[in-house]
Amino acid sequence: MFIHTIKMGTEIDISKQEEEAAQHEIWKYVFGFTPMAVVKCAIELGIPNIIENHEAPITLAELASKLGCSMPLLHRIMRFLIHYKIFQEKPVSETCFGYTDKPVSETCVGYAHTPLSRLLTTHGKRSMASFVLLESSPVMLAPWHKLSARVLGTEDSAFGAAHGDEVWGFAAANPGHSKLIDDAMACDARVAVGAVIEGCPEVFEELRTVVDVGGGDGTALRLIVEACPWISGVNFDLPHVVSVAPACTGVEHVGGDMFDHVPKADAAYLMVSLFSLLEFSSFSNIRISF
Numbered sequence: 406m407f408i409h410t411i412k413m414g415t416e417i418d419i420s421k422q423e424e425e426a427a428q429h430e431i432w433k434y435v436f437g438f439t440p441m442a443v444v445k446c447a448i449e450l451g452i453p454n455i456i457e458n459h460e461a462p463i464t465l466a467e468l469a470s471k472l473g474c475s476m477p478l479l480h481r482i483m484r485f486l487i488h489y490k491i492f493q494e495k496p497v498s499e500t501c502f503g504y505t506d507k508p509v510s511e512t513c514v515g516y517a518h519t520p521l522s523r524l525l526t527t528h529g530k531r532s533m534a535s536f537v538l539l540e541s542s543p544v545m546l547a548p549w550h551k552l553s554a555r556v557l558g559t560e561d562s563a564f565g566a567a568h569g570d571e572v573w574g575f576a577a578a579n580p581g582h583s584k585l586i587d588d589a590m591a592c593d594a595r596v597a598v599g600a601v602i603e604g605c606p607e608v609f610e611e612l613r614t615v616v617d618v619g620g621g622d623g624t625a626l627r628l629i630v631e632a633c634p635w636i637s638g639v640n641f642d643l644p645h646v647v648s649v650a651p652a653c654t655g656v657e658h659v660g661g662d663m664f665d666h667v668p669k670a671d672a673a674y675l676m677v678s679l680f681s682l683l684e685f686s687s688f689s690n691i692r693i694s695f
């Protein structure tokens with residue numbers, strides 16, 4: 406069966422299946438925000454950490470008791486996270502027979518980690534929890550509401566339109582948000598630098614001094630200096646960032662603006678996402694070619 410749609414003189418044949426698929430697909434866009442919101446909720450409640458510290462899969466009742474919250478509400482959150490394969494359900498033990506007055510699923514089945522939920526604990530080398538908290542924060546979501554204005558050219562930047570300042574100026578004036586950024590960048594640095602040190606150790610052999618341009622809280626350089634103790638590092642970032650960066654043996658924090666100068670060293674690197682690079686190039690005179 407075909408539905409005929411005529412628009413501006415063009416006839417489009419849409420099968421009933423395609424129409425139904427579209428009606429199904431549209432809900433992804435209506436409620437597309439929910440995975441991020443529910444994962445953020447799980448991190449804020451500390452669910453990944455609780456599961457990490459529980460020696461066996463944790464039942465709904467145990468989890469609700471640790472959080473001091475209602476089981477039915479928590480169940481809805483956990484059901485969503487199980488459906489998205491963020492956590493998994495497992496038997497709590499091989500010999501659990503349950504209580505006669507409760508369903509087996511309540512007493513014998515518990516929540517356990519998956520590789521994905523391990524990334525949501527707030528510690529650990531591969532944790533991405535801080536990145537989720539940054540990108541799901543109201544500050545970072547507000548610019549997305551300015552996207553159409555940005556495309557139409559009525560705004561110079563979506564972030565500026567939402568907050569009246571550019572991202573780094575806003576961070577300088579809002580230490581809480583700046584900390585969210587630093588923590589999120591440190592997540593990324595741990596994964597990326599670990600891979601570079603492991604994959605290309607020869608890069609660091611001849612170097613005695615290295616400067617990380619826009620190095621955030623110095624996590625990347627700390628990892629490099631730990632792995633290559635003959636290197637002295639200079640972590641160069643904006644003054645508001647380095648003023649709160651944790652002290653680290655072998656790494657000197659230096660504040661400044663990279664568009665004015667960059668400290669001298671045997672090697673300098675700038676580790677940012679492609680997206681950030683293009684953003685830099687759009688408001689600076691730097692031309693980036695690939």
Ligand SMILES: C[S@@+](CC[C@H](N)C(=O)[O-])C[C@H]1O[C@@H](n2cnc3c(N)ncnc32)[C@H](O)[C@@H]1O
Nearest residue numbers: 590594619620621642643661662663676677681
């Ligand atoms: C996207 S973050 C990258 C952080 C870190 N390099 C990483 O990849 O995890 C960009 C960093 O550049 C810093 N930054 C932005 N503008 C800067 C400037 N003009 N001079 C020095 N640092 C700057 C920010 O404060 C932030 O720490």
